[in-house]
Amino acid sequence: MKLKYGIFVLAIYFIAACGGSDNNNPDANPDPDPVPAPLAATLVFPENNTECNEGVVVNETQSTVTFDWNASQNTDSYEVNLRNLNTNTSLTTNSNTNSADITLQRGVPYEWFVVSKANGTNETASSSIWKFYNQGAGVENYAPFPAEALNPGRGETINNSGTVQLEWSGSDVDNDITEYDVLFDTVSDPSALLGSTSDTFIDATIATGVYYWRVISKDSQGNSSESEIFEFSVQ
Incomplete structure (x- = not known):
């Protein structure tokens, strides 16, 4: 009986000494360092x-464009986001390179931006948003890009002061915008x-x-272009 008990104790000691637990292992890392968040890419073309x-x-209606951006730190892949500014439809393309x-x-006018992604984290980073016209056959003068609201911001709530100054930004490849109609x-x-x-603001x-x-x-x-419909609330 004593022999069996001694063998049992020896077995327990052997298991503990040979790696049955990592509690005494200085190399064990139960809390690995978090994956660093990716940084935003810089657009190029x-x-x-x-x-x-x-x-x-x-x-006659399509062309293939090579989109380029500078590689960002801590990034494993990229998502290219485009929006057709005429139809307001969007598309995305994934890439493992820049x-x-x-x-x-x-x-057709487009806007685009790039989202940086990294394996092991849900955090992402977005680049700035750029606009461009994709060259068309025989087009000598392009319509302006659709205007973007600056003030009030989209969905913003403002105090009732009796008047508000609507502000927007406008741009054109040919730099020949003459006026804006505001609805x-x-x-x-x-x-x-x-x-x-002809200004980029008006009182309402x-x-x-x-x-x-x-x-x-x-x-x-x-030529002309219509912006999206902007909305704000007054309290």
Whole structure:
């Protein structure tokens, strides 16, 4: 009986001494360092507010453009996000390098940005947003890019002061914007003309409630573009 008990104790000691537990192992790391978050990429091409004329023509309506950006730190892959500014439709393309070939409609304005991703973390980082026109066959003058709201911001709630200054940004490849028509109303599809101006701001009378507005940008060649509908609340 004593022999069996001695063998049992020896076995327990052997298991403990040979790695049955990592409690005394200085190399064990029960809490590994977190994966560092990726940093934002810097866009390179197509350049902001320009005409992209370096694509490979696929047919009369499409061309393939090589998108480039500078590689970002702590990043394993990238997601390229594009939005057709005429139709407001979006598409995404994934890449493991800092470039991607994407087929686009010709003669159409786009905006794009890149999201940096890393394995082992859900954190991401987004680049700045750039706009460009994909070159179209025989196009000599492009319509302005759709205007972007600056003030009030999208969905912002402001205090009722009786008036508000609507502000927006406008840009054009040909740099020939002549004026903006501003539509302003309390209905979700504004059609009432607030005014026309060559500035990028205009005053509007307000009361408590929800307001909707959009900007029509016009150039010297008779081209025009409509912005999205912007919304803000007054309290």
